[in-house]
Amino acid sequence: xxxxxxxxxxxxxxxxxxxxxxxxxxxxxxxxxxxxxxxxxxxxxxxxxxxxxxxxxxxxxxxxxxxxxxxxxxxxxxxxxxxxxxxxxxxxxxxxxxxxxxxxxxxxxxxxxxxxxxxxxxxxxxxxxxxxxxxxxxxxxxxxxxxxxxxxxxxxxxxxxxxxxxxxxxxxxxxxxxxxxxxxxxxxxxxxxxxxxxxxxxxxxxxxxxxxxxxxxxxxxxxxxxxxxxxxxxxxxxxxxxxxxxxxxxxxxxxxxxxxxxxxxxxxxxxxxxxxxxxxxxxxxxxxxx
Numbered sequence: 063x064x065x066x067x068x069x070x071x072x073x074x075x076x077x078x079x080x081x082x083x084x085x086x087x088x089x090x091x092x093x094x095x096x097x098x099x100x101x102x103x104x105x106x107x108x109x110x111x112x113x114x115x116x117x118x119x120x121x122x123x124x125x126x127x128x129x130x131x132x133x134x135x136x137x138x139x140x141x142x143x144x145x146x147x148x149x150x151x152x153x154x155x156x157x158x159x160x161x162x163x164x165x166x167x168x169x170x171x172x173x174x175x176x177x178x179x180x181x182x183x184x185x186x187x188x189x190x191x192x193x194x195x196x197x198x199x200x201x202x203x204x205x206x207x208x209x210x211x212x213x214x215x216x217x218x219x220x221x222x223x224x225x226x227x228x229x230x231x232x233x234x235x236x237x238x239x240x241x242x243x244x245x246x247x248x249x250x251x252x253x254x255x256x257x258x259x260x261x262x263x264x265x266x267x268x269x270x271x272x273x274x275x276x277x278x279x280x281x282x283x284x285x286x287x288x289x290x291x292x293x294x295x296x297x298x299x300x301x302x303x304x305x306x307x308x309x310x311x312x313x314x315x316x317x318x319x320x321x322x323x324x325x326x327x328x329x330x331x332x333x334x335x336x337x338x339x340x341x342x343x344x345x346x347x348x349x350x351x352x
Contacts, residue, residue, distance in 0.1 A: 081141050088123035096165065103160035118155045119148075122170055126151050129174050136182050143178055150177030204236055292344035299326065300340035307337060 094102070094117070105114035126147035133143050154170035162169075204222065214222065214237055223230040293301050306317040319330040319337075326333065 085127055091120045094121045099166055100160040103158055115155050119151055122151055126174055133178055146177045146181040147174045150174040288348050292347040295347055296340050300336055303337050304340050
């Protein structure tokens with residue numbers, strides 16, 4: 063795609079200005095139906111129509127606002143988080159394929175979070191309140207669970223301690239420490255304790271990359287369709303035997319050869335032969351798909 067997307071192309075108040083005005087303007091942008099979204103995505107993909115891309119971005123600005131709100135606990139400006147999220151949204155629009163069978167909202171969510179996350183890693187600095195791995199983990203858990211800046215009451219302390227599996231005294235001490243000087247989010251030395259820097263608890267999962275997730279989804283869909291097709295090729299008795307031996311639901315136990323033999327009035331060896339033949343036939347069918 064040769065076209066370059068920029069927020070300056072979209073007539074929405076900048077998130078760096080009045081955040082209230084920006085949110086209000088973004089929420090007034092109409093949401094797109096699935097048909098409208100797919101038509102616009104194809105126009106942008108096939109014709110490099112920037113107006114189509116603009117409509118796709120504008121209609122999803124409220125998604126960025128909602129996601130950015132979830133990162134406010136790190137002490138960074140909401141406006142900055144939104145701006146970074148918007149960059150992720152534009153990257154998603156640029157890479158979105160309307161023929162993959164997913165809505166843009168599902169695809170864009172991962173790009174938005176990745177961009178905001180990268181911003182957090184580059185800009186946030188922690189209070190140096192945790193000197194051990196366990197304390198740092200407690201800090202992140204406590205910060206994410208604590209609502210607002212008010213001091214926790216006795217009952218809240220007990221409830222949070224129970225949830226986190228620590229002593230109430232540890233929660234109180236950590237909350238008290240949550241003021242002070244800065245320490246880098248990333249390790250600044252080769253010291254063993256420094257290797258457990260806060261970045262360890264914000265690490266991204268490469269498997270959550272949008273394209274990889276879509277590929278896995280497509281692979282799973284093909285596998286599921288292939289399995290159904292292979293089962294459909296079997297006669298009813300063979301299909302039932304395979305399903306009850308190999309495709310039982312979670313929590314259920316697979317039928318034994320002897321149980322099936324009793325039901326069909328044949329020997330366990332005969333059931334085994336039918337099973338082997340059916341599995342071989344299914345294997346051949348699945349192999350032909352690749």
